[in-house]
Amino acid sequence: MTAADRPARPGGTFGAYRALLGAQARAQTTYRASFLLDLVGNVGATVFDVVTVLVIYGVTRELGGFTLRETLVMVGLSSSAFAVADLLVGNIERLPTHVRTGLFDAVLLRPLGALPQLLLMNLPLRKVSRGLFGVGVLVVALTSAGIDWTPARVALAVVAPLAGVVFFGSLFVATATVSFWWVDSGELANSVTYGGRDFTTYPATVFDGWFRAAFAYGLGFAFVSYQPALALLGRADPLGLPSWAGWAAPGVALVAVAVAAAAWRTGIRHYRSTGS
């Protein structure tokens, strides 16, 4: 598994990454029963998120002025984007452990990018089930919400979840860099990553005051699911943003990538090994 001797192989850097991924896939699927259990267990978490929304709509007709069908579009956008980002990048959550145990030193010594290595080193293939379920929820929600389909809306229905993946992925990386400064930051990152997932599950109108301002516009979560869902459903924003705000999702995602990249570079430069 040492990646250091890989670049000598034909295929160069790309071949090295592919070898890393292949080794991971073989390792994780070796214990088949355990892997299957993990697949089932991981889909459960997303299932319960959807069940929660259904149960809450079981006791109320509308939430923040939105019906169940409308909210489900947001649930679909949010859970598919979060689940896919979690599959691809969520693994960076372990960065605090890598920093604490000194494994990160080894990663930096290898002649490959630190970030891709970290992501591929332990790519959680078991989370594939969660991603598929999230996409399934999105498809069901889009087909049952009575959307008046136009070519523009079809394009948005494809672009918005992809932008969401990029957005959540950037968020995972940006929050993980906190551990370069604060090794014991523990679950702090969860408040924005999992918290952001919970926020984007519901219409932004559910929230209030400065908390909504901070999460929806300060951190940009409104553009992950709420605004694109409004544009898809053809509803005016009760909070007053113009109708093109739904199309801002890719732009917001790019800003998130820039911020995450800057945070990561600063973090790497600041990194001083915890080792002796």
Place this chain on the structure above:
Amino acid sequence: MAGLRKEGNGVGSVTATAAPSTSANVTRWFRTFGAISRAGFRRYSTYRQAALAGAVTNTVFGFLHCAVLLAAAGSGTVGGYDRPRLATFVWMGQGLLAVVLLWGWTDLADRIRTGDVAADLLRPVHPVTSYLATDLGRAGYAALARLLPPVLVGPLFFDVYLPSRWPTVGLFVVSVVTAVVLCFGCRFLVNAAAYWWQDARGPVLLWTLGSGVLAGLYFPLRFLPDWLQLVLWFGTPFPSLMQTPLDVLVERDPPAVQVGLVALQLGWAVLVLAACRLVQRRAERRLVVQGG
């Protein structure tokens, strides 16, 4: 707590390797139990930064969940809770989460996998008892560091409900302690699967999945149909982990029902602790610790 007292003369007598205790000295037993609890308190109180990070996270989730449930209530009530009751339910729930510690405890499974559990079996205190004592110490620290922050922040931003009957407060304290003991017992059982399988990842995963939603953390279980509530409360220990103490605190039901819910909770705690001791005894008969 009843199950715990009964162990007074059982210290050391079940562990195969320990010398049988000759004096059934209750005072000494309590002193040992207290010392282990204090050690647990000190051990967890060293992770101050992690506790701070956790408290911040609980507070953020308090805002999120509270807003959603209040939106569901509109200006009226939902599931038998009015707006202040929902706020108290959410904020105290975020505080209790770390006290009962639903997630993230794999100490026993890790020690079984590495073989360190052999050291626990050599001690003159029953493993279930010593782990429980440590966990109560941990819960004591969590009550200060993790329960207080969200419980103090919530009322600054939301109208919360305070109990109107004085016995509620005492009953709530009993209910929380019982929930901690019960949750410890459940975690011990889940971890104990490692005695048979070397690894408890599967059971821990299922526990993590089921406990959050079935304990009432995602939404109050009173939102569910009546028949399902009955099945959950009587058929599983989950509602007794969080939903019961929270319902007691917000006085969701008349006093008789409050007492009944806590009695049911106590019943589950006794049953689960007894199961822990039984499982531990079975496991010790078949445990083979590798290595020299």
